[in-house]
Amino acid sequence: MKPKLTKPAAPIRLIALDLDGTLLRSDKTIGRRTIEALHAAHKKGIDVVFASGRMTPAMESTVDLLGLDVHVVSYNGAVISGPRSSKRQRLFHGPLPSDVARDLYAYAKARKYQVNFYHEDVILTEDGPHLRPWVELYRSRNGSPFRFVDSLESFMHHHPTKLLLVTEPETRNRLLKEMAPDFGGRSSMVCSDPEYLEFLAPDVCKGRGVARLAELRGIPLESVMGVGDGDNDLTMIGMAGWGVAVANASPQCRAAAQVMTDCDNDNDAVGEAVERWAL
Numbered sequence: 001m002k003p004k005l006t007k008p009a010a011p012i013r014l015i016a017l018d019l020d021g022t023l024l025r026s027d028k029t030i031g032r033r034t035i036e037a038l039h040a041a042h043k044k045g046i047d048v049v050f051a052s053g054r055m056t057p058a059m060e061s062t063v064d065l066l067g068l069d070v071h072v073v074s075y076n077g078a079v080i081s082g083p084r085s086s087k088r089q090r091l092f093h094g095p096l097p098s099d100v101a102r103d104l105y106a107y108a109k110a111r112k113y114q115v116n117f118y119h120e121d122v123i124l125t126e127d128g129p130h131l132r133p134w135v136e137l138y139r140s141r142n143g144s145p146f147r148f149v150d151s152l153e154s155f156m157h158h159h160p161t162k163l164l165l166v167t168e169p170e171t172r173n174r175l176l177k178e179m180a181p182d183f184g185g186r187s188s189m190v191c192s193d194p195e196y197l198e199f200l201a202p203d204v205c206k207g208r209g210v211a212r213l214a215e216l217r218g219i220p221l222e223s224v225m226g227v228g229d230g231d232n233d234l235t236m237i238g239m240a241g242w243g244v245a246v247a248n249a250s251p252q253c254r255a256a257a258q259v260m261t262d263c264d265n266d267n268d269a270v271g272e273a274v275e276r277w278a279l
Contacts, residue, residue, distance in 0.1 A: 008242040010222040010277040014047040016073070016210045017270060019054065019062055020141070020193075022246050026267045030065045034271035042279050047217060049073060051206050053192045053232055055158035056081055056088065057121050057160075058142040071217075075118065076190055077233055078161050078200050078211025080216075092203045097158035100186045102147035102156040104199055106164050107179070109152075113158060116164040122147050123156055134166040137195065162200050171182055173194050189266050192232045205236025227271055229253055229265065244273045 015038070017023045023030060038048050048066075050059055058131035059072050075113040080092040091139060101117070108115045114134035117124040125135060127148045149155070165175065175197055176189060183189060188200040207226075213268040214224050226240030229233070229249040237243035237256045246269035254260055259277070261269040 006029060008222075008225065008277055010220070010241060012041075012046060012225045012242060013219045013223040013273065013279060014049060014210075014214055014217065014225070016049045016158055016224060017224045018051060018206075018207070018230065018233050018236070019052040019059065019230070021229040021248065021265050022233070023050075023060065023265070023270050024228055029269040031064070031271060033268040034219065034274075035066060035135075037268075037271040037274035037279065038066060038068065041274050044279065046278060047071065047219065049213060050211065051210050051226075051228075051236055053190070053196075053198065053206075054142050055118060055121055055123070055144055058144045071213055073206065073209040073213060075161050076192070076198060076204070077206045077235075078204045078210055080213050089215060092200045092209070093161070095161050096163060096187060096199060096201050098157060098159050100183070100199070101158075101160050101163055104183065104187075105152055105156060108165055113175075114166045115152060116166065117152050117162040118163070119155065119158050121145070124149050124152060124198045126150070126152055129246055138164075138166055141193070162198055164199070165197045166195050167197075172197050190232045192230060198232075205235040206232055206241035207237075210236050211239050225273070225278060242277060244277070246270070246273075 035109040042048055048068055051069045051176045053076040056074040072081050078094050082089040114131040123144055144218050173210040186205050188202055222241035224240040225242040226236040228237055229246045231250055231252055234256050243257040243261045245254045246265055247261050248264040261272045263269040263272045
């Protein structure tokens with residue numbers, strides 16, 4: 001754990017923001033205080049960056065809400081894209097090796113788990129009465145584009161950006177332990193929402209994604225502020241010179257952070273963080 005400080009050691013030059021549970025309120029909107037604070041930071045020359053487990057297209061609606069032309073770190077760090085003015089130029093892509101994807105698919109198929117296969121910014125998945133409820137659960141949260149296919153087997157020669165299993169939270173937690181011996185060293189296993197177990201390339205995580213972007217922008221890590229709430233934000237908060245957990249953050253996230261906001265995501269936690277430690 002990093003030593004606790006009372007203020008950033010260096011002026012903040014990049015603010016990396018998780019979306020769901022952090023920047024976004026429960027109704028998927030952004031509070032006025034937060035919008036004004038981030039616009040003020042942008043005018044001050046601070047880079048505002050979205051860092052999410054979402055796929056890139058599913059982040060665009062939040063870009064519209066904020067009204068800033070931001071860089072995005074998507075897929076929990078597997079993709080880094082430039083701003084819209086660059087037509088979302090892809091600056092980095094670290095896909096999951098196809099042999100790992102094939103083994104994961106075989107494991108899930110044998111046990112009848114729903115699998116999201118992310119390829120070229122579209123989610124490929126199989127359909128069926130036992131799978132469709134999980135597809136609809138995922139789609140209802142962020143509106144990601146889905147394409148139903150007869151069998152994912154025919155796509156296993158591709159290197160997907162990531163794979164994701166969607167199931168009950170209790171089952172997800174059990175699978176995390178059961179699958180770690182086989183897949184923990186061959187992939188980066190990430191828990192995001194309670195129902196999601198994600199598999200990324202071994203060297204991919206949200207923290208490395210933000211660090212890669214900071215390097216490309218010529219910004220040292222001590223000038224990066226990372227704000228998040230979930231366990232998939234741990235690496236970003238731990239990497240940043242100034243790691244901030246919002247008030248509704250998980251216990252692990254709070255422990256990794258330098259500081260915690262007084263407000264939760266429904267009450268402009270990001271606005272508070274930007275005002276207190278960046279402006």
